[in-house]
Amino acid sequence: ELVGFDLNPATLLERFTGELQIEPASNVDEAKLRAELDSLAAKVATETAEGKLAFDGAKPVLTKPVTGVVLNVDDSVGVVSESWFDPAEPLELPAALSEPKTSAKTLETALEETAKPLVAGPIKLTDGKSTASLTPEQLGDAASFKVSGDAVTMSLDTEKLVAAAAKGADGFKSTAKDARIVLSGGAPKVIPSQNGTTIDSKNLDQLVLAASKAKNRTAKVSLTTTVPELTTAEAKKLGVKEAIVNFSTPYPAADTVRTKNLYAGSKRLNGVLVMPGETFSLEKALGPITTANGYFGSGVVVNGFATEAVGGGLSQISTQMYNAGFLAGYDDITHKPHSRWFERYPAGREATLWEGQVDMAWKNNTPYGVMIEAWVGGGKVNTRLWSTDYWKVGSKSSAKY
Numbered sequence: 001e002l003v004g005f006d007l008n009p010a011t012l013l014e015r016f017t018g019e020l021q022i023e024p025a026s027n028v029d030e031a032k033l034r035a036e037l038d039s040l041a042a043k044v045a046t047e048t049a050e051g052k053l054a055f056d057g058a059k060p061v062l063t064k065p066v067t068g069v070v071l072n073v074d075d076s077v078g079v080v081s082e083s084w085f086d087p088a089e090p091l092e093l094p095a096a097l098s099e100p101k102t103s104a105k106t107l108e109t110a111l112e113e114t115a116k117p118l119v120a121g122p123i124k125l126t127d128g129k130s131t132a133s134l135t136p137e138q139l140g141d142a143a144s145f146k147v148s149g150d151a152v153t154m155s156l157d158t159e160k161l162v163a164a165a166a167k168g169a170d171g172f173k174s175t176a177k178d179a180r181i182v183l184s185g186g187a188p189k190v191i192p193s194q195n196g197t198t199i200d201s202k203n204l205d206q207l208v209l210a211a212s213k214a215k216n217r218t219a220k221v222s223l224t225t226t227v228p229e230l231t232t233a234e235a236k237k238l239g240v241k242e243a244i245v246n247f248s249t250p251y252p253a254a255d256t257v258r259t260k261n262l263y264a265g266s267k268r269l270n271g272v273l274v275m276p277g278e279t280f281s282l283e284k285a286l287g288p289i290t291t292a293n294g295y296f297g298s299g300v301v302v303n304g305f306a307t308e309a310v311g312g313g314l315s316q317i318s319t320q321m322y323n324a325g326f327l328a329g330y331d332d333i334t335h336k337p338h339s340r341w342f343e344r345y346p347a348g349r350e351a352t353l354w355e356g357q358v359d360m361a362w363k364n365n366t367p368y369g370v371m372i373e374a375w376v377g378g379g380k381v382n383t384r385l386w387s388t389d390y391w392k393v394g395s396k397s398s399a400k401y
Contacts, residue, residue: 028081034073037080037093041071048098051107053115053145053152058136060115062107068098102147110145110152117212118143118154124211124218125161125199130171138164139208156205165199165221174198176228179235181273181371188240188371188386192232200224238369239388240273245327248380250344251316257296258313262376264294265317269374269383274364279333280372282321283359286314315352316344318360320374320383322351325362328370329391333361347400366390 002022006012014020048068054061075094083091119136126132142160146153165172175196181188200222211219251262265286274280289295289311297310315338322335326349335351336358342350351360364370370387 024085026081026085028084030077030081033080034077037071037073037076041073044069044071044095048100050100050102050147051104052147053107053110053154055115055119055140055143058119058140060111060119060140062111064104065100065102065107067100068096070096070098072096102150102152106150106152110154114152114154114209115143115145118209120212121217123208124216125165125168125172125208125221126218127171127199127221127223130169132165132168132172134161134164134168134208139212154209156208158201158204161204161208162199162201172199174226176226178228178230179232181235181238181240181369183271183371183373183386190232190235193228193230193235195228196226197223198226238273238275239367240369240371240386241388242386243384244370244387244389245324245383245385247320247323247327247384248378248382249316249319250380251313251376253379255313259376260296261311261313262316262381264296265311265314266374266376266381269317269321269372272372274370274372276364276367276369279361279363280321280325281359281361282318282353283355283361286311286317286353287355289314289355311353311355316381317374318353319345319350320381321372322360322362323349324372324383324385326395327393328385328387329365329393331363331365333363335360347397 002020011020046066046069049066051065052063054063072094079091079093119140122133122135123139124131124133138160139156142157142164144155144157146155162172166174175194175198177194177196179193180191182191183189202224204219204221207219207221211217251259253259268286272280272285287293291297291310295311295314297312318335322332323346325332337348337350338352341347352358353360366387368388368390370385373384373386375382
């Protein structure tokens, strides 16, 4: 109709002069269009994600924030319907954008102005007598970032800084000594604690941050008096003062190699202190169970049958410690009986041990500490617990079956 043969002078004039304007008729299948836009909406939908800063060793790593996107399908139907025919530019569809709380610019500023300077090289700590050099890896390990709104702050763990300085210079190592509880003259005795000196952690983080931006990258520190973790008064409050459990079982004296393992295991337990609320693990206390660690190959029982393995006989130590915990009233965390019963053990009250598979553990559920005394003598394996009597424990046994 637009270009067909026509001799009408007016029509010919419009054609030659470009005055003819015909608006095309646009027909849109709205249902199909909406279905396509719904599919598009699913593809472009993006959840808002906050960015973050963290150290990977000595390298600061920036995870950029992500703006959330939700396409407005209803309004997009209108935009496409009106503008689909030969648009000069790509169509911009309406969408709801959800910006993260912390902008990429804020994170990038923190990266460039704070994180990178911290690990640009070692930072020296000195008190005039001793000097320690903190490596970028140690500095990165001590650093953490806090994001609040559109602000990022970096903080340093002063305890980690003090520990790193102690590794770098003997003069920065804490000279404080914990109180100790030892067996002396057949009974527990408290060896008093001693105060010492170490780097003053007050404002140490700020000193290190300032040094990271200084040309000489050096912070002047001072020493302060330190109190040990376990003071004399605290050690006395643990109440390690009286024997609360005595337990013994005979051992086959003819098996001299097995007996060597009993001596080795008892030696490792003797003097172990279990704090209130702490779990005692026999596997951790004795391990690693290897010849290099003083153990020998001897007889063991596997699935009811006799064989040989390094540490044979340590199951008797396990039975000793299980019964000690049982008679003290401690919580049974884990134990496993042997696959067959030996008459030297109380029926129903024995436990085996197999490194990496079977442990014997109990939890000190009292407000007092407990010290283990263990020895081999008089043809028996002996265990004594020193603490303050807390639980009243009774038991009774059925017939064997």
